Amino acid sequence: MRKKDIFFKTKRKVTVLSTVIVFLCLLIFAIITKTLYTSIVFSHIDKQLMDERNVYTNVLSRGIDGRDWRGIPKLPPNIIMVVQGGNGVALVxxxxxxxxxxxxxxxxxxEDKxxxxTSGDYTFRGIKFHFNDLKISLIINVDSEIQSVNQLMSSIVLSFIILIIIALILSYYLSSKIMKPVKEAYDKQVFFVQDASHEMRTPLAVIRGKLELLANKWGDTIDNNFDxxxxxxxxxxGLEKLNSDLLLLSKEDVDGSVNITEFSLDEFITDVSEFYVDLAEIQEKSxxxxxxxxxxxxVNWDYNKIKRMIIILIENAFKYTKEDGNIQLIFEDLGKNIKVTVKDNGIGIKEEEQERIFDRFFRSADVRVKSISGSGIGLSLLKSIAKTLDIKVKLTSKIAEGTEFNLLIPRIIK
Incomplete structure (x- = not known):
């Protein structure tokens, strides 16, 4: 329950944080959009007002009476002009x-800005300036522009709400995706500790028991207690091998260095299989x-690492195949890739356990019950090497029928 609470709270925090970030980005976008749009809408009106102001000022500068319409250039229909003199309103x-x-x-x-x-129910934009004893006002009604800005804001607010809802949903989805590998890593860590503890506990218990027996036999010779x-x-x-495998695995995970050389695949196959030909004869297997x-x-491969991968599979095949069983090592040229298959007709792997066999220390309950030796490190090391060398690993297995591993190895590893 504690673990679930941790992941739920973390996922909720990630969701909230992501949504807040999106909210702030959208808010900034909305402010910038409104500011720019308003500026663009009114810039044309402001230019028109300033142009007419300059035209009218030039007319007055030439000595034309500003209170006489006959001397004033024709105004655009959207501009209202009000001229006030010392005696009141001169022109409208x-x-x-x-x-x-x-x-x-x-x-x-x-003045001059x-x-x-607003006047009544209407909104205007205008400029007021003086020329001698005249006070002149140029005005444009901007109700349509204000309505356009308001419509834009309504659209932005509606879009804002929709996008926040979408962002909330996507944030929750993405937080779930982000937390998935974290949860998997956490679960693997738990399984690792449990399996490692179980794997080490058995030999330590045996050693402790034997030492207690020896402690009660002070007078006996080594010969009497040789067993x-x-x-x-x-x-x-066994513990030393376990420790060595763990160090090798950790080195592979951290270092991941490769040593690529060109060599004959035929010689490589002979080197890998030579020992197991004799072992098969001793164990009465084919x-x-x-x-x-x-x-x-x-091929251009890392000789030692790929040899180690294949040996891991061959040793597992021998380990989990009974007498009179059959193990096959197949090399197939597929052009750019070499397919290596290790196939046996042994005890097989349960379908629900196939996803975990590459986990460190994992060994199925059936294998533990049958007291088959092993640490559960081999396939973890294989997976780590495969990741380093970009090798695809495929498993096919049926319980009581056998197991088949396929390695798809590039002919030239870079």
Whole structure:
């Protein structure tokens, strides 16, 4: 229950953090979008106001009476002009918003500045400036532009809500994907500790028991207790091999260095299989070496590492195959790859255990019950080497029928 709580809380934190980050990014995007859009919308209006201001100022500079429409250039239809003199309103062009009784109310201290202001239910953008005794106002109604900005904001808010919901869902999904390998690593760590403890406990218990027996036999000679000493030495050798395998595996995981050389595959096969031909005869088993390739086939491999991989598979095949059993070592040329198959008709592996056989120290309950020797390190080492050399490993097995391992090895390992 504790483990589940840890992963659930972590996943929740990752989800919340991811959603917050997306929220902040979307908020910044919305602010930038609104600012840029508003600037673009009003920049054209501001330019039009400034252009008309300059035109009107130039007209007045030439001595034309600003209160006489005949001397003023024709204004664009969207611009409202209000000219106020010392005696009141001098000019107001025809419009739907202002007249001599209803004048625009500019904010204070906005002389010669473009500002936005409201009058009644309408919004305007305009500029007010003086020329001699005249106070001139140029105004444009911006209700449509304001409505456009508001519509944009409504769209952004709606999109914002939808994207946050999507981000929340995706964050939860991604946090689950992120936590999956972490959980798998945690589970493997638990299995590793449990299996390693079990694997070491048995030989240590045997050694302890034998030592207790020897401790109660002060007067006996070594000859009388040779069986006990032999058994302890055997268990110590087993622990030494276990320690050696673990060091080799950890070195492979951390270092992963390779030594690629070119060599004849035919000579390699002879070197790998020579010992097991004799072993098969001693154990009354058949060991077939099948070559589906040319005699002069050359490969660029890490000789020692690939030899170790194949030997691990052959030793397992011998270990889990009874007398009169058959083991096959097959080499097949597939062009760019060499396929190596180790096949036996031994006890097989249960389907539910096939995913765990590459875990360190894992050994099935059936194997432990049958007291078949081994540490459960070999296939872990094989998997680690395969990852280093980019070798594909495939397993096919049926309980009580046998097991087949396929190694797909590039002809030239880089």
């Amino acid at each position: 062009n025809q419009n739907y918003y202002f007249d001599s009784e209803n004048l625009p109310d500019f904010p204070e201290n906005t 473009i500002v936005t202001f 006990h000493i032999s058994k302890m030495m055997s268990e110590v050798r 060991f077939d070496i099948i070559r589906k390739l040319d005699d002069n086939t050359k």
